[in-house]
Amino acid sequence: MSVLVSGLGSSAGIEAVSNDTADIATSSRGLNAQEQDLGLTTIPIAHDGIAVIVNPDNPVQNLSVDQLRAIYAGEVTNWSEVGGEDLPIQLVNRDEASGTREAFKSIIMDGAPFDRRAAVLSGTGQVRDVVSRTRGAIGYISMGFVESKYAQTQVRAISVNHVEPSEKTVASGGYPISRDLYFFTKGEPSDEAQGYIEYVLSDEMDDQIREAGFIPVSNDAGEGM
């Protein structure tokens, strides 16, 4: 079996599956209202926490969900307002195609609009890089990318509502900013696609998923397919 992967963001994948360009869409968000009607089958494959990251030199250790919302809505613009040093907050956001942005928006923003003066970057790597090099910057990325073997610079994930982001806190539901990752197929998956999906959900893949920084879904009893 050969698998061709293209990474264009969750929305592009769902679009590709619904018009039969692709067999499986990989998505970091569930279906929105419009997409509910496309006849897609939802298959959760892993849990993922979204880490709020700051520069390692930033003394702030914790932010509440409310503080995060105020920061991302542009109401709080200086770190001193949330217990840090006197330094302007440099907001880093993701582009609208990003499932991470979608999840962050629905969990944190509670209907408040994002501050549109924020820098909009189109990839996790870019967000991580910019935050790691800018003292006043704040961003959010998938928990799995906070520690990177390949990057030379560091970012620090802060705790949210005094809960540190970790595999345990995400799986237990204690960490507030978490989401599920999905496969979508149009109708019932084809035999080949089904084989691939079963392989991804199999026990031997759990370690791989964990290595990539996510939490395998087959761990929790009851859920799964």
Next chain:
Amino acid sequence: MTSVDRSDAGENQAPRKRELALVSRSTYLKEKGLQYLFFACAFLAVVTVLLIFAFTMMQAAPVFTDIGLANFFSFTWAPTEGQYGIMSLLAGSGLVTVGALVLGVPLGVGTAVYLTEIATDRVRALISPAVDLLAGIPSIIYGFFGMVIIRPVVAELTGGMGFGALTAWLVLAIMIVPTITTLTIDALNSIPMGIREASYAMGATKWQTIYKVVLPAARFGIVDAVVLGMGRAIGETMAVLMVVGNAPVIPESISSPVSTLTSQIALDMSYSSGLHRTALFGMGVVLFIISASLVGIVRLLSKMRKG
């Protein structure tokens, strides 16, 4: 094919005199065929422009009906909330382009003046290919260079993230130098040597000759070069996308994130649908009109130059 061959053979038997007066039938057909072939090539450009314009216009039509011009020409770009105002993006494009020209024009014209008026053949042999090479570097490489090398420097200087107009200016200024330099060199070379010699004969120095005689004589050509450089700057997408920070607002400073028409189209195209996509095509039409007017200006100038 066979009929042509036969007539060809017939022609060969004709008297010698006629060969001088007329070409053979097969040669005639070949010439005609090539004439139409090249006409088709040239015409393809026209057809392509018309088709692209018609297609973009068609896709953008709901801008007039469903979005409304008042919404489209407002300042708020928030597609998820039904706000499709492009003015901040247009302002961003303007800001980025003007700054790039302010930095790039002196650089480009200066290079051209040095190469045509001052440099020795040896120096010219070194610089000319370098300028040509600059034109051949793919824009994504400029963007990468801007993001990895220039942005951190700007961040250091301004205390921000380094995304914004200032970084874009620096990147674009380098990118438009080849366009401006090459066209300015053409303009300067078209100034007759006699004008320079007359200037020297009047006792003018080299600098006085350049500044008071050569540059004014070449002014239309130089404006031509600047306008085309401007076209390059306003249309540049990838390099800009990577360094401006893509915030669709009127920026607070030249070092805070901003967005342009082209970068916003590139950023949104992959996932947009419905009215959002329509608005992107509307922005395409705006860009089309801008570049058409730039080409119009260039045409007008070259007419004035000749007339």
